Amino acid sequence: MTHDPLGASARADGRADDELRQVRFTRGWLDHAAGSVLVEFGRTRVLCAASASEGVPRWRKGSGLGWVTAEYAMLPAATNTRSDRESVKGRIGGRTHEISRLIGRSLRAVIDYRALGENTIQLDCDVLQADGGTRTAAITGAYVALADAVAALRATGALTGEPLTGSVAAVSVGIIDGVPRLDLPYEEDVRAETDMNVVMTGAGSFVEVQGTAEGAPFDRRELDALLGLAEKGCQDLTRLQQEALAGE
Amino acid sequence: MTHDPLGASARADGRADDELRQVRFTRGWLDHAAGSVLVEFGRTRVLCAASASEGVPRWRKGSGLGWVTAEYAMLPAATNTRSDRESVKGRIGGRTHEISRLIGRSLRAVIDYRALGENTIQLDCDVLQADGGTRTAAITGAYVALADAVAALRATGALTGEPLTGSVAAVSVGIIDGVPRLDLPYEEDVRAETDMNVVMTGAGSFVEVQGTAEGAPFDRRELDALLGLAEKGCQDLTRLQQEALAGE
Amino acid sequence: MTHDPLGASARADGRADDELRQVRFTRGWLDHAAGSVLVEFGRTRVLCAASASEGVPRWRKGSGLGWVTAEYAMLPAATNTRSDRESVKGRIGGRTHEISRLIGRSLRAVIDYRALGENTIQLDCDVLQADGGTRTAAITGAYVALADAVAALRATGALTGEPLTGSVAAVSVGIIDGVPRLDLPYEEDVRAETDMNVVMTGAGSFVEVQGTAEGAPFDRRELDALLGLAEKGCQDLTRLQQEALAGE
Amino acid sequence: MTHDPLGASARADGRADDELRQVRFTRGWLDHAAGSVLVEFGRTRVLCAASASEGVPRWRKGSGLGWVTAEYAMLPAATNTRSDRESVKGRIGGRTHEISRLIGRSLRAVIDYRALGENTIQLDCDVLQADGGTRTAAITGAYVALADAVAALRATGALTGEPLTGSVAAVSVGIIDGVPRLDLPYEEDVRAETDMNVVMTGAGSFVEVQGTAEGAPFDRRELDALLGLAEKGCQDLTRLQQEALAGE
Amino acid sequence: MTHDPLGASARADGRADDELRQVRFTRGWLDHAAGSVLVEFGRTRVLCAASASEGVPRWRKGSGLGWVTAEYAMLPAATNTRSDRESVKGRIGGRTHEISRLIGRSLRAVIDYRALGENTIQLDCDVLQADGGTRTAAITGAYVALADAVAALRATGALTGEPLTGSVAAVSVGIIDGVPRLDLPYEEDVRAETDMNVVMTGAGSFVEVQGTAEGAPFDRRELDALLGLAEKGCQDLTRLQQEALAGE
């Protein structure tokens, strides 16, 4: 880990290495979904919608347990260079599959299926604009949409118990020019030697840790540094989620 | 055509029968696309992005002519009841195909392919929220995104001539309880006996007329009344497009 | 609309501008379908089959209402240059989808769902040879096949009421070299500045009006001229349908 | 092989056991294809079209050799009970694949690729009505369409040599109630214990032999009897093809 | 049929013309499947697994009859040059379909559906390495896996009767340089003028005969010679199957 003490570490947007981009939650962005939020991590912009429906998938019927699932997608013009629609290609790519599954697992980590009853909540996370960290923004925003949906269901009496056992937030961390940094925008992401996405509960436990050596493999010391940064970032995001949900 | 002179004609949102919903264009909504606009017709909200690229499809190579095409899609949570993703279903539905083709044809009606040169402009119209008239909002907004993209290409010198030969706008009209009305929201659309989408140039000519008897077939007099309403609506939209493009 | 009074208006096949091509209905072309007809508009040849089955699609079950739907397709060798099979490509194109939907809507305009009961009639319109106007020939022929199927079901007692509330026919009209013409063959269709397909009931009301400016946009006067021509053409087709159905 | 000498062997349509159904070739059924024929084996009706194009598939480019290929399909209403379209299902079934491949192989058996040059002839065999033996009718008719296409190409000078080295015809044979029979209609086909399709050249050699025990396995003596019947049937078909091609 | 009495007929692996390659059955190769066998015909290696499950496909429910079906596939690296995965291509090729259907039909020829009851046995034949004759090895091995599965079901009492009415084996034969040969490896297969796959019961009856003229059409005498060779080969395979099943 070579660290240039002068300028290499200075980030293009002037942030400290352990500082999040500006995070914004706009709740109730849609009229129809039970919960919806437009979440922004800097210029990354993801529309998260939570749709509730009675019943569960066939393999779960009669169990008395609910289900939470998620789908992630990116609009064609979200990225620097337009990307083709997966609906037009007729198949969903591996990256999309992978992220949809990650979001679903992350949210299910804070769900009490029994309290949810045989209801399904479907999260749709559509990236309107991508500037790095779309999957972590999606998870962080989806939790807020989910919380709003649950509150709405409880308000109408459709739910009596509390299916949420906690909160989840997610952040990316990486090593750029030998320096561990929090919440990478696209220009840092493509230059990162190592890239890690970490999902944590509001209580500070880990739900998912996904680290990848994009360039050189990383050693245990670097891994520890990244985990520390991610813990800090998720703590900050948890606080911002709470503030957003407290507002009306 | 039975017309209740008292209350049947009163619209739920208080508009006159020949009055548009509130129409709003937010230009430059995306950072990457050459032109982009979030267009709103009341609660219908469509994100229109115009991406420019050098080259044309294979069948047009070497012709010296450009190409303009469009894709329309709807986010799953845009509608009252969540709809499944076409990427997940692995195939694009007939309605989506139909509307994508309509938008493309409508924009091409005001394009001088030779002035465009061998460049392609791809319009993406993604419905973020649907409350009736999504295809007409998409066409109307796509024109503004297209005009911005053309201006950007001319500013950078990528284009020297003027590929736009005019403007296009589109509006829906329909007969509800025997009364012809302009710009139908969802609740009127589902009750309409006849439903027509009309695309016109800013100069007042017709580009597309698509009328469908949803309930009872319609006679020539009703058809004439609808065409008159649509002419009025497209005139209004043309003025709003001009104002939006004049602002900076 | 510049009109060459001498020769430009003369049609290659010698028809008057408001004259149909030779239209022929060969009923009972298939042994298995409840109703079937080979319809010919000049060299355009479409095989229309109406298959009846008990039951309705899932979303309609228990309603007491029937259903009528249609699929349109073209054989690979039907056109000038062989076209690839959609089954081989693994997906149905936008044009096919669009026309299938149009045929279905047109026929449903003259169906009394309640009199049909929970039965489904499926129309298959397969273009054996294409020379312009395949969708309008398909609608016009499908009505005859549908009428035969209904008669067959009534003859066997499978139906007691009369699900047909009228008849439908369709024709194409267009402006070629400034002259409005009825029932365009392929060579006129590709040269048309404006192209319109009109579906009407036998009683003279409009079911669908689909006009497209292929070249220059059209004005209201041209639109009115085309609608007039189409009314004349549909009247003629209605008479021919009646004669065909009267024969045995 | 138990053989009822009295009535079991009598065929519903009165034919002798070694007699073909009425076979009819209507040449030039389509205007566009280089060769086309509507072939009928009794009530089985297959439209065979041969489309010629310059060039060959990528894997054959530069070889100086031509290519002949075939696609078989069935219209939805061709059968007793309507079958779903493979284009709508989005995939081609195993049976369709199998038959398309069989037709292509059969025709290629009488093609001199070098004399064909780098040209492709595509055979489309679309079953308009099915009453057993559709694949053998398709092969028999496709040969006639191919011969017409070759003649047309030679007439225009597109071909100078003679790519046809012979003719092919095909017929089905089977054992019904212990009796070997030629050219099975549907009602015999479903009752056959053993079913065999045989493709032969006009010179009396075998191109394909495909025998299947539908019920009980068959012994060598039965196999020999079936092969003998098939030889007789292919001879008859070869003569009918020659007569059809001799006519104008 | 020109036969070089000196060396042309000598096979690369030294076998006599009517001699099988070394055939090996390794039973119980998998832990989970009810029956499984790794079958080798020389260097051709196919893993055959028989999975049993209660119930039958929907169209057979309530009939009291069982079902046996098969799927054939080839690993990408099984062949000389790596072939693409059909799962990645998103569609199953015609050859795969054809062989899967052949295996299923062959096994069903020795099944008493009533004794099987409403149970399904699914055979999976995955070619791990291909050196000619994969479909015949698959059938021959699948029979052994099926016999083991049936024995296992009877041992657990899941089956009481005996659903197997006999055994099946299959072998390829072909004419190379005018000489009929048994059990062709890849290098002979590609050079064969005629190629035939024959499936027979252990009792010596034919289940399937599939002969194809790859090069020149074949006459009746050649056909007879090939059938004779195949009878000999299937007899040998039947004995080897019995020995394998007798072992423990």
Add this chain to the structure above:
Amino acid sequence: MTHDPLGASARADGRADDELRQVRFTRGWLDHAAGSVLVEFGRTRVLCAASASEGVPRWRKGSGLGWVTAEYAMLPAATNTRSDRESVKGRIGGRTHEISRLIGRSLRAVIDYRALGENTIQLDCDVLQADGGTRTAAITGAYVALADAVAALRATGALTGEPLTGSVAAVSVGIIDGVPRLDLPYEEDVRAETDMNVVMTGAGSFVEVQGTAEGAPFDRRELDALLGLAEKGCQDLTRLQQEALAGE
């Protein structure tokens, strides 16, 4: 983390908590692939084949750089209950996509693209039998197949430099009943509260860390314990890989 000091921690197969299952590499299992190995982690059995070809994917052409990619798949009968083929379903599932991508990334971590030149090595990892840890066995075996393929290419002079910059191995770790354990078989995997797959280089650096809370989220102390176990396991696997590659 509650740890029963007596019996809960005892593993069903008698291993110590930090002990691998029996690992076996059978090199040269296939004749055609440049490198191939059957790798076994206990009863998990994966066939890994490395196929080399000249050239690289289109997006990499002319770069002078090579490419390494991987596909993972599971035979239908590999698991307890037969699973459907992805080729038959017509689409690859998210899990398969995810693992294929993981294997590819892991191997690319030890590749010097420049030394590989414009060549592609395709790894195919087909699970013949699954008993937990299939993806980690696949990575570990694929490295051995890759090393053999590279050696073969160097032996033939197709490669002159050394494209391998190190080795990779992978192992699963998890917490079962509060106890961290190495290399989980299926029965432990389904009971694990936390499940982690770790890919490391032979030099002891991390390539991938993928941890998932299947049950309760995990804290930093548990995460550290799992990472320690994984480091131990990968060290052992590296040694076994070296021994396998040293043998002949």
